Amino acid sequence: MKEIKLKGLNQTIYKEKTKNNLDIYMIPYDNKEGFTVNIITKYGSNNINFIPKNKKEFKTFPLGIAHFLEHKLFEQKDGIDPFMFAAEKGLDCNAFTSNVITSYYLSGTNHFDEALEYLLNLVYEINLTDENIEKEKGIIIEELKMYMDNIDFKIDLAMKSMLYHNHPNKDDVGGTIESVKSITKEDLLECYESFYEPSNMFMVISGNFNIDNTLKIINDNKLLKEKNSSFEISNQIINEPLKVKEEYKEIFENITNNKLCYAVKIPYVNIDKFVFRSYIKNYLSIKIGNISEFQYRLKKEQKLNFLGYDIEDADDKLIIYIFVETDDYKYLINELDKELSNKIILKEDLERQKKVQIAKEVSKTDYFNIMANLVVSDVILSNKVYENRIDLIRGLNIEEFSSIIESIDFTNKSVLVVKPKNN
Amino acid sequence: MEYIIKDCDKYKIHFIKTNAFKSISFKINFIFPFKEEYQIIRNLFTEYMDEGTKNYNTLREMEKKKRDLYSAATRINSRRKGKLFSIEFDLTILEEQYTEENMINESIKFLKELVFNIDEKDGQVDSNKLQLCKKNMKKVFGDMKDSSSSYAHLRTMKLIDEKEYTKIGFFMQDKIDEISEKDIVDFHKMIINNSNIEIYAIGDFDNDQMENLIVENFDLKSKNSDYSNLKFINHEEEIILKDIVEDYDSFQSKLNMVLKIKRENDKRNNIIKRLYNTILGGGPTSKLFTNIREKNSLAYSCSSIYMEKDNLISIKSGIDSSNYDRAKELMINEIEEIKRGNFEEKELENAKLILLSELKEVKDYQIAILNSYIEDGIINESEEKELINSITKEEIISLANDSCLALIYFLKGDRP
Structure with a gap:
């Protein structure tokens, strides 16, 4: 078992691997009541074109199939369904699908052993019937409709269709009503058998639990033991050009206030992803964050109502999203162009940012569920846990910062303006 | 976990001692009975206080200060609970072993600034900032209208509303522009002078030292009214579907x-x-x-x-x-x-x-x-x-x- 000591955070994570290559990350806390058990497959909505297990040719699957499969794993053959199991033990159970993973969890304060056993049995067995698949379509279509009424969701999808040419990030995780209707039992089985292999999955367990006992339950699990394939997924390689697909678009929606989404597409440079992302987030915070001269000035001029930002991974590229609410979007676009291209950064600003970033890392260790999410994010990002995260933050320096920012072309952008329909 | 209540003459301080966290949180609650005229102003007031104080009079200055306090988190909230309103000032900081000496002292001084030092001059708040807050508030209401689930919830609460104290701000938007620069200062004075006040601290700290710091910084006088009959809304009326x-x-x-x-x-x-x-x-x-x-x-x-x-x-x-x-x-x-x-x-x-x-x-x-x-x-x-x-x-x-x-x-x- 490997001990991963998070330097400067007074926290240790333990990593073990089963004989059939399921990675297990354990974060024990002795001063907490609760626990969370998560099992994750590196299979998300983006995996729609791959060579299924025991096949030789690439096959394209309907959009939204990973999410559909997530719903279907909640249908148990003989035993009680997960919601009922959780209710009977006073636990919380759920799952979610993203572009790159599907994650299942059970959390609570009692019945740890049964929760762990149950979650393993849940993902390593599937019960598909034509009847239960048809029933699920109705539920999923209502879920899609709920999102279709959500303006932020609509903006997100519209924006992605402007940024990406081919990358599946452009599609809704849940698929479309048509694609969901077209999903068959055979499709679901092929995806399940290909991606729900221990070697393509990992577990993150955090909170109040005993490590030895946990490993014993995992190693003794009958269904997991039976999974002995060394199958490796061949996903279709995505050829996504760096240049954005569409630079400017205006759309009309049922909204009261103008909204502006400004997104920049940049390539990852050849340094550690954690470090690169830290520089980008710090740059955004310094330039256009709450503390920036930019926000201060535009708010004073009453040109800016709200500004927020986020970043998104797309394999070897990174997308910076900036969301703005303003009455004068033309002015704001121009101001953002100028601000992001003005690449002067002060050392003192970076040092202040580092202080904030370190404080946030310390605060995260107070909460076992946040730490579980941190491990999941690290593993997805770089297939490891960043044990030296505090040192990496301390090591951020103005020379490297300036040179990275200097190399970025902030003009490779898509701008979406959303206007009220009745104007 | 250890609970200690200190009655320090003017108000009560509640200490909750626990070493399960690396942070310390403070809360100051001002509680007063519902009045319809407070429904909009209480939200506008918290918006305004969030935008800065007299010494840190922009969001930018506030953020800088919070970062200097190792990413201190602050929140100013207004809630209706039954027939009562509360205005809550929250502050969360890291323990000094993860930051540096004297940070607790500095942070409590900052909390004092947040509560008392409203950005005003001659009994009037800053006009530009107030306009911005009004605009933000209308924007939030606009977003609520744009979301079918939020709108359905608001309509549901409006239609169930038969009592004055369940009135919803969303349906009183015409009142936003009626609130003046002076009204905000008066409201601030009202909550300081006319509320039941409770102060809370949770985390791992020395009680006496913390009590001294709080008493030194917070010159407040709780009204100590009995509001127990205002805590809940009861439905004695005949209910017609x-x-x-x-x-x-x-x-x-x-x-x-x-x-x-x-x-x-x-x-x-x-x-x-x-x-x-x-x-x-x-x-x-x-x-x-x-x-x-x-x-x-x-x-x-x-x-x-x-x-x-x-x-x-x-x-x-x-x-x-x-x-x-x-x-x-x-x-x-x-x-x-x-x-x-x-x-x-x-x-x-x-x-x-x-x-x-x-x-x-x-x-x-x-x-x-x-x-x-x-x-x-x-x-x-x-x-x-x-x-x-x-x-x-x-x-x-x-x-x-x-x-x-x-x-x-x-x-x-x-x-x-």
Whole structure:
């Protein structure tokens, strides 16, 4: 078992691997009541074109199939369904699908052993019937409709269709009503058998639990033991050009206030992803964050109502999203162009940012569920846990910062303006 | 965990000692009775206070200061609880062992600045900043209108509203522009001078040192009024069911219902109400979720929440408009089934397990410990467990029969 000591955070994570290559990350806390058990497959909505297990040719699957499969794993053959199991033990159970993973969890304060056993049995067995698949379509279509009424969701999808040419990030995780209707039992089985292999999955367990006992339950699990394939997924390689697909678009929606989404597409440079992302987030915070001269000035001029930002991974590229609410979007676009291209950064600003970033890392260790999410994010990002995260933050320096920012072309952008329909 | 209450003459300080966290949180609560005229100004006031103080008079200066305090988190909130309003100032900081010496002292001084040092001159707040706050507030209301689920919820609460103190700010937007620069300063003075004041600190610290720091910095005088009769809204009136359909431009329709509960507000009844809600629509094994979503595939979401201070149970679902009659019939049927006692003992036992688990989970979150203490005082876990476990099926049936369906609201959206 490997001990991963998070330097400067007074926290240790333990990593073990089963004989059939399921990675297990354990974060024990002795001063907490609760626990969370998560099992994750590196299979998300983006995996729609791959060579299924025991096949030789690439096959394209309907959009939204990973999410559909997530719903279907909640249908148990003989035993009680997960919601009922959780209710009977006073636990919380759920799952979610993203572009790159599907994650299942059970959390609570009692019945740890049964929760762990149950979650393993849940993902390593599937019960598909034509009847239960048809029933699920109705539920999923209502879920899609709920999102279709959500303006932020609509903006997100519209924006992605402007940024990406081919990358599946452009599609809704849940698929479309048509694609969901077209999903068959055979499709679901092929995806399940290909991606729900221990070697393509990992577990993150955090909170109040005993490590030895946990490993014993995992190693003794009958269904997991039976999974002995060394199958490796061949996903279709995505050829996504760096240049954005569409630079400017205006759309009309049922909204009261103008909204502006400004997104920049940049390539990852050849340094550690954690470090690169830290520089980008710090740059955004310094330039256009709450503390920036930019926000201060535009708010004073009453040109800016709200500004927020986020970043998104797309394999070897990174997308910076900036969301703005303003009455004068033309002015704001121009101001953002100028601000992001003005690449002067002060050392003192970076040092202040580092202080904030370190404080946030310390605060995260107070909460076992946040730490579980941190491990999941690290593993997805770089297939490891960043044990030296505090040192990496301390090591951020103005020379490297300036040179990275200097190399970025902030003009490779898509701008979406959303206007009220009745104007 | 150790609870200590210090009565320091002018107000009470509540210390909750725990070493389960690396941070320390503070809360200062100002509590005063509802007045309709406060409904808009209390929100505008918190917006304004969030934008900066006299010494840190822009959001930028505030953020800089918070970063210098190692990413201190602050929040200023306004809530209605029953017939009372509260204005809450919160501050969370890291322990000094993760930052540097004197940070607690510095942080409390900053909290003092946030509470007392409103950015004003000659009895008037900054006009530009106030305009910006008004604009933001209208924007938030605009966003609520744009979201079918938020709008359905607001309409539901408006239609159930028969009492002045449940009036909703969203429907009083015309009042925003009436509030002047002087009104905000007067409101600030009112909460400082005319509220019940409680101060809370949770974390690992030296009590005496903390008490001295608080007393040195907070020259406040609590009004110490007895507001116990204002904590809850009771429904003594005759309840006549309203059944309302309105149109909205959306793909999915929202079908909401509201139950009014006619029952005392003591501890036992509160547990019975929570258990009843859990059985009805409080989770994925509830009657509503199981029957509307799982068995009949009519909705992705169908759930209920218990609004303790208002004695209401609010049911929400998202359905296709063509399924309106069927979903409505099934939802009403589930409400009736509990009244008739048609549910298993096991459903009650499962609901109890959820409450027992929540009781334990509180200890893992600093803010949850604090909120639980503010609402219910010191909780004796074993007594609480005993109370939860003692509730019978008959008590749930009786409560269900004291809960009356008051509103069915359908926000019809049938965009193809």
